[in-house]
Amino acid sequence: xxxxxxxxxxxxxxxxxxxxxxxxxxxxxxxxxxxxxxxxxxxxxxxxxxxxxxxxxxxxxxxxxxxxxxxxxxxxxxxxxxxxxxxxxxxxxxxxxxxxxxxxxxxxxxxxxxxxxxxxxxxxxxxxxxxxxxxxxxxxxxxxxxxxxxxxxxxxxxxxxxxxxxxxxxxxxxxxxxxxxxxxxxxxxxxxxxxxxxxxxxxxxxxxxxxxxxxxxxxxxxxxxxxxxxxxxxxxxxxxxxxxxxxxxx
Numbered sequence: 380x381x382x383x384x385x386x387x388x389x390x391x392x393x394x395x396x397x398x399x400x401x402x403x404x405x406x407x408x409x410x411x412x413x414x415x416x417x418x419x420x421x422x423x424x425x426x427x428x429x430x431x432x433x434x435x436x437x438x439x440x441x442x443x444x445x446x447x448x449x450x451x452x453x454x455x456x457x458x459x460x461x462x463x464x465x466x467x468x469x470x471x472x473x474x475x476x477x478x479x480x481x482x483x484x485x486x487x488x489x490x491x492x493x494x495x496x497x498x499x500x501x502x503x504x505x506x507x508x509x510x511x512x513x514x515x516x517x518x519x520x521x522x523x524x525x526x527x528x529x530x531x532x533x534x535x536x537x538x539x540x541x542x543x544x545x546x547x548x549x550x551x552x553x554x555x556x557x558x559x560x561x562x563x564x565x566x567x568x569x570x571x572x573x574x575x576x577x578x579x580x581x582x583x584x585x586x587x588x589x590x591x592x593x594x595x596x597x598x599x600x601x602x603x604x605x606x607x608x609x610x611x612x613x614x615x616x617x618x619x620x621x622x623x624x625x626x627x628x629x
Contacts, residue, residue, distance in 0.1 A: 397425055397449065397469070399478045405456045406483050410439060413464075415475055416449030425449050426470050434464040436480075456482040536574075543571040544622060552615040556606045565603055568621075572596070575625045595624045 400414040413433070417425045424447055432438055433454055440453040456462060464478040547567040553560040572580040576591070585597035595616050602615045 397473060397475050399464075399476060401478060401480065404481045404483055405436075405454075405462070407456055407459050410453050410455055411480075413452045413454055413478070414444060414449055415452065416444055416446075417473075418448075422473075423471070425473070428452070428467055428469065428475075430467055433467075435462050436464065456480070458482065459484040540571075540574045543567070543574040547571045548618060548622075551618050551621070553606070556609070558607070561603055561606055568599060571625070575628070591628065593624050593628060595620050 397415050397417050400416060402411065405411045415425065415428065417423075427441065428450060430438065433452065435458055436454040436456055438452060439455050442451050443449075444451055459482050462480040462482050464475075464480070466477050467475045469475065547564075547570070550560070550564040550567040553564045569581045572583070576583075580587075583591075583596075583600075585600055588594065588597035588600065598613050598616050599621060602613050605612060606615075
């Protein structure tokens with residue numbers, strides 16, 4: 380009689396053993412859901428598994444099944460090959476069956492394994508920044524800068540002449556014929572001549588101005604020399620005539 384009772388209990392226990400619902404294969408590094416349920420309605424619901432790792436699989440999350448008869452466990456395979464989940468003691472006399480999963484290799488054989496496991500093998504190879512390709516984005520700005528610099532350089536002569544005319548107009552004719560004002564007027568005039576005619580015009584005298592058909596500037600030189608010795612002949616030529624002669628010469 381005792382043997383019959385014991386046999387009945389064993390059969391009841393075997394009939395009420397939990398079962399796994401799981402795929403046959405698991406991709407390396409991806410999350411997979413395994414479900415451990417109790418299919419016998421006569422048995423109580425399964426207690427929550429207390430394991431922190433299912434064999435070689437990392438346990439990432441645990442939640443109750445919809446029918447409340449088991450548990451869904453989210454796992455992640457970190458090594459390729461055959462993964463064996465050993466039987467677990469659920470704490471109420473029941474044990475889960477063993478489960479085997481085939482973890483598929485997802486990278487070519489011999490390739491570096493990055494993204495799994497940590498450590499030096501988890502460090503991605505150094506990839507330098509593609510400065511050569513990135514510099515292509517600067518080409519429109521380089522072209523714009525080159526155009527602006529070229530235009531600025533082309534207008535440099537006009538700007539020099541403009542500033543020289545303004546400086547000369549401010550100094551000519553000298554209101555007070557003393558050495559300081561005469562020297563300022565002479566320097567401003569020579570700067571204006573150099574801007575229009577070149578640096579050699581700084582040393583021109585009346586003969587050179589006459590040869591260049593700039594007689595009014597020859598008069599300008601003689602008038603400055605006369606003013607230095609307090610003479611009034613020849614008089615200072617008008618500013619408009621001096622500027623007009625330079626513009627006509629250009």
